[in-house]
Amino acid sequence: MSAEITDHRKRPRRRGDALVNAILEATIEELAEHGYAALTMEGVAERAKASKASLYRRWTSRSTLVMDAVYHLLPHPSDIPDTGELRGDLLILLRQAARTLSGPAGEALRGLLGEALPYPEHAAEIRSRSQGMGRQMMAEVTRRAVARGEIPAEAAVGARLDVGQALLRNHFLFHHEPIPDGLVVEIVDTVLVPLFHTPSHEPRC
Template sequence: MAAEPQTTDHRKRPRRRGDALIAAILHATVQELEERGYAALTMEGVAERARASKASLYRRWPTRAELVMDAVYSVIPDPGELPDTGELRGDLISVLTRTARLLDGPAGQALRGLMAEVLPSPERMGQVRAHAQGMGRQMMEEVTRRAVHRGEISPEALAPRRMEVGQALLRNHFLFHHEPISDEMVEEIVDEVLLPLFNTSPVNSAT
């Protein structure tokens, strides 16, 4: 006698709560972005893939944009885990290369889709900008802090706006040129823009 087929109804499975449920939903969102892209991503599709209820998604993320932002930034490495190459140039190349690889994957698809979706809303546009700038700034702050500790640059060189320059150049190229960011471009940004910038004090650079 043939065995009865196993049910796949998520309601029959052990219920997940808290961090486990959130992690499953964010992971499912990233997978949906990889396979379907931002435009085709739906809350229903994410819920089905995560074997969760739509209600559990909407309780935490009222909109698709908010869910996608959290999902994308859940896969970005912690700034404290960035490799230490022993020099500022190597660290800057490492940071910008990581950003370039992220933009070439689901994070890039999400960023393009989010920009188009939230552009009419200044409030939501501000949320996307805060997410994007915040993580990039943290990575730059980490590698420049190391450089100060090694004596490569002066603490006075770490003006807040300078922390955004490298990441902003990458995002600008990605959004407006629609092509992968090459290793050569990363090195050009580091050698021609960031290293001269961080080796100049704010007072001197303004004169």
């Protein structure tokens, strides 16, 4: 039997989505194993069995690669289970967000913020890569509630869609521990459900 081939140049070439997915999954595995501070483009390339050039053609820095890898972890908004009621959907959404923050994505968030704060250009780069997935998922959940007649359409607009995830991120960043489920329930019951049942009013000039 021939020896196992380890040189990525001798393996069948992957292109397009197959290569990108392999790199993003390798990035998540590197985050889980080594953390953000120790993550390198070289380590990701080796784990993905890809060339460093293939990474740098798509991502100019470690932070942009990590951001895309984190978004790769998140479900599409249309994949969020529909429980038939706003409260149930909100609990599923925020519990999912809490689990995500407790894993490699949370490690990445702390690293990205720590790296960006002293350097405005890094912060701008991170903002430019942001896909607003949290807001999109909340928009889908509230859209369903509007369609069921649970809440008025004008209640689910603008910054209201960011409140739930923002409260979770704030707790996560200031408490080095998993987000307790009791906090998720509290945010849903005392903040989000009342908020989305209250129509928004445009500010008066």
